[in-house]
């Protein structure tokens with residue numbers, strides 16, 4: 001059925017793509033002016049990026065945090081710290097941002113995709129276990145949409161094989177599993193400060209660790225592997241300039257002071273929406289393990305196409321007519337279906353490092369990814385924001401209730 005008429009009156013929702021849904025303001029401007037007036041814009045000499053790193057490490061309760069140029073750069077730095085041999089395997093997830101995947105290939109390693117739990121869209125100890133081999137060098141978990149993976153079981157599995165875990169926390173600032181903040185549970189945590197994350201500097205990233213040796217390599221990798229402060233510094237290994245500059249550092253310090261409030265505000269709003277949608281036939285509100293706190297980068301519904309005409313796609317269309325722009329299927333297709341993996345387009349025509357891969361490691365057969373396909377088919381990603389008021393929540397809830405009524409089979 002087409003949503004030709006709608007009772008809810010569309011209102012403009014705050015957006016994380018402009019000032020309506022961002023927390024950028026006086027505090028950022030003040031520190032930015034300080035940075036500019038200081039005349040020192042490089043973090044190798046300035047104080048803002050160092051302050052950000054110190055405050056971030058303290059917030060997470062880890063020994064080390066290093067800022068870098070992006071979330072992709074943070075993942076790249078983490079992998080470089082682990083230093084895989086060409087052809088080593090790194091287990092990752094089939095539903096994530098491409099920036100979490102391409103760094104694996106840049107470091108000569110093979111991404112091995114684990115399936116996900118279709119109710120949380122996260123990898124599990126079980127799906128990771130199915131991907132382990134004697135060439136597994138690391139595991140990357142993405143805490144998708146702000147909802148942590150079940151880390152107790154994943155840490156147990158990884159520890160039993162002595163494999164480091166990289167946590168991709170780009171969407172999950174301050175999320176917790178069992179009272180521990182993500183980014184401080186595995187061996188290395190990676191964060192993004194891109195425009196659409198909880199806090200932003202436009203582009204930017206942060207890596208965290210408690211491990212002295214990983215920390216040393218991460219610092220070096222961000223700095224062209226130049227041994228700043230060493231008695232006889234040299235460029236020790238292959239690395240680029242991945243630094244954050246002081247302009248971003250100044251904005252980041254101001255943004256970081258707002259993070260707790262941003263997260264709480266998103267949580268309160270999400271809980272209100274969940275209460276309003278409780279028991280609605282055909283949709284499932286976020287599934288959260290009792291040990292987890294969800295920080296709602298996005299608010300995702302699981303839509304049952306047996307009950308809702310055209311499932312998540314149908315619901316998205318209907319909501320669009322009501323002025324709500326949601327994303328059915330999130331990344332559209334599993335990450336391994338992108339050309340980079342399907343055609344193995346890497347360095348010239350070499351296909352390196354795929355040339356070194358075990359056939360099983362690059363077997364993307366549909367039946368190995370049942371959770372991924374069913375999860376992507378059902379997911380509807382609603383934009384989420386710390387500026388949502390009760391009026392916004394009521395509007396979203398009414399729109400969904402009306403849409404479900406119009407679309408029910």
Ligand SMILES: *Cc1c(COP(=O)(O)O)cnc(C)c1O
Nearest residue numbers: 070071072097099100170192194
């Ligand atoms: C945004 C994001 C990244 C990449 O971060 P950029 O700053 O855009 O490079 C990586 N992983 C996940 C899960 C993300 O959401």
